[in-house]
Amino acid sequence: MEKPVDPASALRDVRDLVVYDIPDGTRTTLSTNERIDVELDAGMWCLSFIHTLRSLGARRAVLMTHTNYNRQRGESELERIMAVVERGIAPVADYCGRNEINARLIGLSDDYELSDSLKAAFPERSDSDFEVFFLIDYREESFLEDQGRKLMSMLPDIDVVVRHTKMHISGGWLPTKTLRSTYLYCQNGTVYTNWTFDEHVSLVGAALMAKYLNHGEILVKTYPSVDDVKKRYQKRELSLSNRVVRVRDSPKKLYVMGSPWGLVQLYY
Numbered sequence: 001m002e003k004p005v006d007p008a009s010a011l012r013d014v015r016d017l018v019v020y021d022i023p024d025g026t027r028t029t030l031s032t033n034e035r036i037d038v039e040l041d042a043g044m045w046c047l048s049f050i051h052t053l054r055s056l057g058a059r060r061a062v063l064m065t066h067t068n069y070n071r072q073r074g075e076s077e078l079e080r081i082m083a084v085v086e087r088g089i090a091p092v093a094d095y096c097g098r099n100e101i102n103a104r105l106i107g108l109s110d111d112y113e114l115s116d117s118l119k120a121a122f123p124e125r126s127d128s129d130f131e132v133f134f135l136i137d138y139r140e141e142s143f144l145e146d147q148g149r150k151l152m153s154m155l156p157d158i159d160v161v162v163r164h165t166k167m168h169i170s171g172g173w174l175p176t177k178t179l180r181s182t183y184l185y186c187q188n189g190t191v192y193t194n195w196t197f198d199e200h201v202s203l204v205g206a207a208l209m210a211k212y213l214n215h216g217e218i219l220v221k222t223y224p225s226v227d228d229v230k231k232r233y234q235k236r237e238l239s240l241s242n243r244v245v246r247v248r249d250s251p252k253k254l255y256v257m258g259s260p261w262g263l264v265q266l267y268y
Contacts, residue, residue: 010208011057019207020062020158020181021049022172025165025189026084033193043088044192047095052200054099054130060156061132067171068139082113089114093121102128106151108136131156135172143175152177160207164190182214187254199253202268206255209266213259235261 005013026042036044046063053061066081096103103122108115118136133155142148155174158181163169167185184207188194223229235241241262251267258264 005212010205014053014204014208015057015059016159017058017204017208017211018060018062018156018159019053019058019162019204020064020160020174020178021162021164021190022064022169023164023190026191028165029189029191029194031189031191031194036193037087039083039087040091041191041193042084043092045190045195046088047092048192048195048197048200049190049203050092050101050130050132051095052197052204054101056201056204058204059130061130062135062155062158062174063132064135064138064172066137067135068137069171086114086117089117089121096122096132099130100125100128102126102131104131104133104154106133106135106154107138107142112137138172140171140173140175157181159211160184162186162203162207164188180218180220182210182218183258184210185256187256188252196252199268202247202253203255206257206266206268209264210255210257213257213264217260232260 023042023045049063050061065085070081071078093103095101102125104124105118105122108118112118122134143152152174155177158174158178160183161169161172161178161181162184163172164186165188169183186203186206239262242265243259243262244265244267246267248268253268255266255268256263257266
């Protein structure tokens with residue numbers, strides 16, 4: 001960034017940061033150990049991410065639970081997903097209850113396999129200073145239906161879309177809610193045993209950095225001067241700017257984000 005942001009200002013800006021996280025890599029991240037069973041590992045990651053955002057002062061977050069498209073992979077895949085969701089209900093619900101978090105289940109239908117358990121575990125509340133929106137059995141086509149548009153209207157506008165292990169968000173677009181969002185790629189899978197608490201903080205920091213880098217660039221861009229245009233051309237086209245930032249020795253996490261001048265790779 002051309003103008004550094006001091007830590008106090010960054011922490012203050014987390015308050016208005018809305019991250020939409022699409023977890024992935026739960027089968028191919030082989031960090032599970034005897035401390036935690038495989039089915040619980042993914043749910044505990046989501047809990048830790050919520051805890052980190054809330055602890056840093058954020059007020060809202062959106063998390064993909066799973067898409068309806070997963071059902072196309074067959075019965076065994078659906079059984080695995082349901083086992084993961086079911087195993088995560090109790091600890092996440094307990095955390096939300098103890099910390100007065102309003103967990104909103106977007107897309108949950110009465111026909112959903114775990115509908116009764118989820119509704120009982122996550123009653124909506126009005127006394128909360130933090131809201132988390134869980135997308136349940138999500139499909140993009142729902143926006144074409146009246147009920148789907150009504151559900152979409154409940155979501156906050158997204159600042160940063162985070163996708164883990166894949167360079168796309170196919171199947172997870174949120175029409176109108178990601179209209180002015182930027183994208184952050186995280187190369188690391190979303191299982192609890194694969195992350196430390198400071199690495200969760202690094203993810204929030206990377207998301208905030210992605211928001212800063214693209215501020216004023218999405219749908220509202222104006223070029224203040226010829227010098228600004230020349231600077232962009234020099235960095236993006238002639239220098240093929242690809243900035244690599246290493247925060248610590250022996251990094252364990254990799255984030256990739258865009259900027260007006262080129263890619264930024266952040267190793268933490």
